[in-house]
Amino acid sequence: MSKFKDFVGEEKGPQCPRSYILALTDTLNVIQGxxxxxxxxxxxxxxxxxxxxxxxxxKITPRMLSKELKELEINGIVQRIVYDQTPVLIEYRLTESxxxxxxxxxxxxxxxxxxxxxxxxxxxx
Amino acid sequence: MSKFKDFVGEEKGPQCPRSYILALTDTLNVIQGxxxxxxxxxxxxxxxxxxxxxxxxxKITPRMLSKELKELEINGIVQRIVYDQTPVLIEYRLTESxxxxxxxxxxxxxxxxxxxxxxxxxxxx
DNA sequence: GTAGGCAGTATACAAAAGTATACTGCTAAT
DNA sequence: ATTAGCAGTATACTTTTGTATACTGCCTAC
Numbered sequence: 001m002s003k004f005k006d007f008v009g010e011e012k013g014p015q016c017p018r019s020y021i022l023a024l025t026d027t028l029n030v031i032q033g034x035x036x037x038x039x040x041x042x043x044x045x046x047x048x049x050x051x052x053x054x055x056x057x058x059k060i061t062p063r064m065l066s067k068e069l070k071e072l073e074i075n076g077i078v079q080r081i082v083y084d085q086t087p088v089l090i091e092y093r094l095t096e097s098x099x100x101x102x103x104x105x106x107x108x109x110x111x112x113x114x115x116x117x118x119x120x121x122x123x124x125x
Numbered sequence: 126m127s128k129f130k131d132f133v134g135e136e137k138g139p140q141c142p143r144s145y146i147l148a149l150t151d152t153l154n155v156i157q158g159x160x161x162x163x164x165x166x167x168x169x170x171x172x173x174x175x176x177x178x179x180x181x182x183x184k185i186t187p188r189m190l191s192k193e194l195k196e197l198e199i200n201g202i203v204q205r206i207v208y209d210q211t212p213v214l215i216e217y218r219l220t221e222s223x224x225x226x227x228x229x230x231x232x233x234x235x236x237x238x239x240x241x242x243x244x245x246x247x248x249x250x
Numbered sequence: 251g252t253a254g255g256c257a258g259t260a261t262a263c264a265a266a267a268g269t270a271t272a273c274t275g276c277t278a279a280t
Numbered sequence: 281a282t283t284a285g286c287a288g289t290a291t292a293c294t295t296t297t298g299t300a301t302a303c304t305g306c307c308t309a310c
Contacts, residue, residue, distance in 0.1 A: 008182065
């Protein structure tokens with residue numbers, strides 16, 4: 001049976017274990033926001049410098065990129081690595097969990113495709 | 126390999142198939158927003174009337190519940206069923222896809238728990 | 251005929267998320 | 281000395297999302 005099934009709002013108290021709720025909100029924090037997934041995708045593809053990430057997700061502003069990277073770092077999804085050379089070089093890299101989140105995204109893609117095919121049985125595109 | 130890996134922002138064009146991006150954004154639309162998951166959980170637990178949903182997610186306002194249910198209906202997650210008796214009875218029910226989304230949520234819970242255990246190896250709670 | 255339940259809607263407001271534009275401090279090369 | 285690149289920060293917005301509070305229309309039971 002689904003782990004999620006017994007989730008309810010905070011006030012009534014969840015029926016499923018609290019650890020499930022914590023885990024779920026962690027995951028939501030990682031994928032929520034307009035730029036999180038584009039940034040994670042760029043990191044997966046090997047972009048690791050600020051300027052490259054800025055260029056790869058065209059239209060993101062440095063303010064947003066900076067903010068999102070900080071949140072991802074706080075949440076243990078990326079590491080910020082400072083190479084103490086001149087000029088200083090800074091790299092962002094996905095942690096192991098960060099790389100693993102692709103499996104969650106893939107399950108979202110799977111569900112989405114199944115869902116679309118059920119809505120429009122013939123032309124599923 | 127991950128389906129998601131080659132996602133990038135719209136301007137540069139995604140490297141992964143467009144159908145993946147559509148599927149992913151569909152899924153995000155279903156789970157995004159403060160009340161979507163609490164509502165889906167309540168529906169999974171067999172709540173199907175407006176007043177019951179209002180009461181189960183304590184603190185949600187009728188305006189928000191109404192809005193979220195409409196979006197879920199548009200996205201093919203819930204059906205609104207009108208029983209033409211007096212007084213009229215209206216039920217909200219998850220579609221098959223709607224029920225299936227629990228598997229996505231479960232994969233989010235799984236990742237979140239793994240992630241937590243990697244951040245704090247000893248006490249994973 | 252009035253009070254109450256059901257299924258919402260209307261209006262106004264507050265808070266959160268995102269954008270635009272300009273700027274900083276450091277170094278390195280010309 | 282000046283210009284340019286890197287890695288951001290600062291300030292002031294605009295847009296989106298969510299909240300508060302009150303109200304509607306329909307029916308039923310008292």
